Amino acid sequence: MKTDVVVIGGGVTGTAIARELARYHLNIILLEKEDDVAMGASKANSGIIHAGYNADQTTLKGQLNIEANPMFDQLCRKLNVPFQRIGSLVVGFDQADLKVLIQEEIKGQQAGIKNLKILAREQLRAMEPNLNQQARFALYAPSAGIISSYEFTISLANSAVLNGVKVLLETEVNGLMIEAGKIRGVETNRGKIAATIVINAAGLYSDKIAQQAGDQIKITPRKGEYHLLDKNWGDLVNHVIFPIPTKHSKGILVTPTVHGNLLIGPNSSLSTARENLAVSSTGLKEVYDGAKKLLPGLSRKDVIASFSGLRATAEGDDFIIGPSANCVGLINVAGIQSPGLTSAPAIAKSVTDLVKDTLSRINPGLTLTYRDDFIEELPKKLIFTEYLAQNDLEKWQEIIDDHPEYGEIICRCEKISKGEIISAINDPVPAQSIDAVKRRTRTGAGRCQGGFCEPRLLAIMSEELGLSPLAITKKGAGSAILKARTKDWLREQKNYTGGGEQQ
Secondary structure (H helix, E strand, C coil): CEEEEEEECCCHHHHHHHHHHCCECCCEEEECCCCCCCCCCCCCCCCEECCCCCCCCCCHHHHHHHHHHHHHHHHHHHHCCCEECCCEEEEECCHHHHHHHHHHHHHHHHCCCCCCEEECHHHHHHHCCCCCCCCCEEEEECCCEEECHHHHHHHHHHHHHHCCCEEECCCCEEEEEEECCEEEEEEECCEEEEEEEEEECCHHHHHHHHHCCCCCCCEEEEEEEEEEECHHHCCCCCCEEECCCCCCCCCCEEEECCCCCEEEECCCEECCCCCCCCCCHHHHHHHHHHHHHHCCCCCCCCEEEEEEEEEEEECCCCCEEEECCCCECEEEEECCCCCHHHHHHHHHHHHHHHHHHHHHHHCCCCCCCECCCCCCCCCCCCCHHHHHHCCCHHHHHHHHHHCHHHHCEEECCCCEEHHHHHHHHCCCCCCCCHHHHHHHHCCCCCCCCCCCCHHHHHHHHHHHHCCCHHHCECCCCCCECCCCCHHHHHHHHHHCCCCCCCC
8 A cells, every 4th residue: 555644643633634634635544553533642631722821932832832722713613523712710829829820921921822811819709609719819811712622533533534534443553664764654553554754643652653763752651530520510610720730730620521511630640551541549539639629619429430541741841743853754743742632733734834845855846736625614413412402403303304313312311312323433434432432422421421321322333333242342452342142151151061061
């Protein structure tokens, strides 16, 4: 197989790059080792679009955060992704905190961020009546927002595919093909792919890819744990609430989600394993105690999910974006931790410029040209809860009359119909596992966490994909939902005597 550009990594960075490159006459393949995109840091983070005041403007992180923040309103409309610009508050309790807030405000103003403001106790109390009564100050940044990071990533990938990008899932890069100091392609578990340019956006493994070309990048995983609370708590706060930041973290925050839940976290700890997403009682207590400092009325009784994410921290604590020092045609995009989600659209434009420059050096006579058929907007999906929120049930009934599958509610917690599930299974980047459907539709994301709807979802997937129920997985290889058919298992037990004899 041969292509112009291979993008390694199906996170928000890789999918944003692939979509941006699809604007040009290029053959592009995106490789993801898991069974779906958004399987790393892009599925387990705070979902915050940062205003950018707290990032050093001499760093790539700071510059790209500021550049990308204004892009989200229009981009999310085109991709049909929920996004709310609700603003953020960094809360202080004493004069030492106030000095930090003033410094952050000055940095933000120097970076060109508008409408930053220090709030006194009375203003803060009016905006957040449930906040700790001892809070005295806050830095208000109205340009901050919230998003579903995994829905954003999936939509970027779907848009890329609609524009000609080929996404290969469960395809792991085992090595780079390099000849005479130039990239020639990649070796994967499914064979070799020849390519002129390889973009290394492999997240936690970006250093491993880079090191194959002799680039000395080191990535250290840093774990953050979270609690997700039921929608009963979704209106406890109106903004993203941050504590005073630390050296390694913006602190344990409290935020509403775009779907009406309340999210608290993360803590921050170094991890020795790149795949260890286990949560700990100690870590989750740290998250809860940290959130309680901001919201004393918070209760643990309505926590419906606890999870963790790993972010890729590079030495120097900045993004690493640039051509390989040792291999023409390899572009490294590494160390994309917070505010990586916010920065993704700007990272994509920056990497596109690098691709143009690299191609012109490889072939001085080559000029990339825009496609005039690029599809900016994803088709609008039929979502029952949107019609319900608009009290437009007559219109939904018309949909049911034409498509009866939209009249059967499968997930009662989140009110997800069979039609929405079938649509997700047939996405441009198709949902091939239980969790993949959950990320696209929220089936199983409610209070019961799939306790009632998962058997029905499994049956729908089996029928739609033409697979045995035994072949349906939770999240790809090694995570089968069902072990055996009950009758077959009972027959085996009946015929087994312990001595190998049949009865």
